[in-house]
Amino acid sequence: MNTPLPKIKISGQGSFTPPPTPLPLTSKSEIGQYVTWESITRSYAGILKEWDSNVAIVQLPDGTMKAVET
Amino acid sequence: MTVNISTVARNGAGNYIVDLIDIGAIVANGYLNIYTGTKPASPQVAATGTLLANLNFALPAFAAFNNGSAYAGPIASDTSLPNSGIASYFRIFSRDNVAIMDGDISLTGGGGDIQFDNINFIAGGVVAISSLLAIMPQ
Numbered sequence: 141m142n143t144p145l146p147k148i149k150i151s152g153q154g155s156f157t158p159p160p161t162p163l164p165l166t167s168k169s170e171i172g173q174y175v176t177w178e179s180i181t182r183s184y185a186g187i188l189k190e191w192d193s194n195v196a197i198v199q200l201p202d203g204t205m206k207a208v209e210t
Numbered sequence: 211m212t213v214n215i216s217t218v219a220r221n222g223a224g225n226y227i228v229d230l231i232d233i234g235a236i237v238a239n240g241y242l243n244i245y246t247g248t249k250p251a252s253p254q255v256a257a258t259g260t261l262l263a264n265l266n267f268a269l270p271a272f273a274a275f276n277n278g279s280a281y282a283g284p285i286a287s288d289t290s291l292p293n294s295g296i297a298s299y300f301r302i303f304s305r306d307n308v309a310i311m312d313g314d315i316s317l318t319g320g321g322g323d324i325q326f327d328n329i330n331f332i333a334g335g336v337v338a339i340s341s342l343l344a345i346m347p348q
Contacts, residue, residue: 152324159334
């Protein structure tokens with residue numbers, strides 16, 4: 141009979157802190173901020189990743205990137 | 211039937227496994243990723259689901275095993291999650307981006323290998339791991 145050897149175990153504790161309320165996206169928003177803005181049809185929120193001139197590149201919660209003119 | 215291994219053997223086996231996290235030079239530190247979805251059958255299988263969080267280990271990642279267990283050093287939090295989703299499993303990678311081990315995530319008290327107070331991760335939030343203990347059973 142073959143008996144398997146013991147397997148390593150991991151025991152950890154962690155926490156998740158929700159993001160702060162998103163700040164309105166403006167030309168003064170800083171990279172890394174959680175920002176929100178509205179289009180004609182709906183509102184969005186995401187992480188400001190970079191500025192390309194006056195266009196904000198924002199990552200949405202689904203991972204997609206969106207360019208927003210400010 | 212069971213096989214019992216000595217404390218020396220437990221420490222040696224445990225050190226060998228966790229020291230794999232420190233091997234490599236592609237990235238500065240081994241790291242732990244958290245994903246949505248079903249845990250793959252083994253670390254040899256590509257990760258699936260949405261990447262929710264990326265946390266870096268210290269170097270070395272774990273202290274030396276003592277009496278069959280070892281704690282991880284300080285783990286850097288992910289301070290701005292790129293995606294939202296329900297955290298389901300984690301994968302630990304070496305400094306060469308090689309998957310070393312997978313484990314389950316659950317709410318506190320839910321039996322996961324790493325337990326969080328909240329597994330509904332939201333983009334922009336912060337994920338922290340306050341303690342991580344590796345145990346090589348007897």
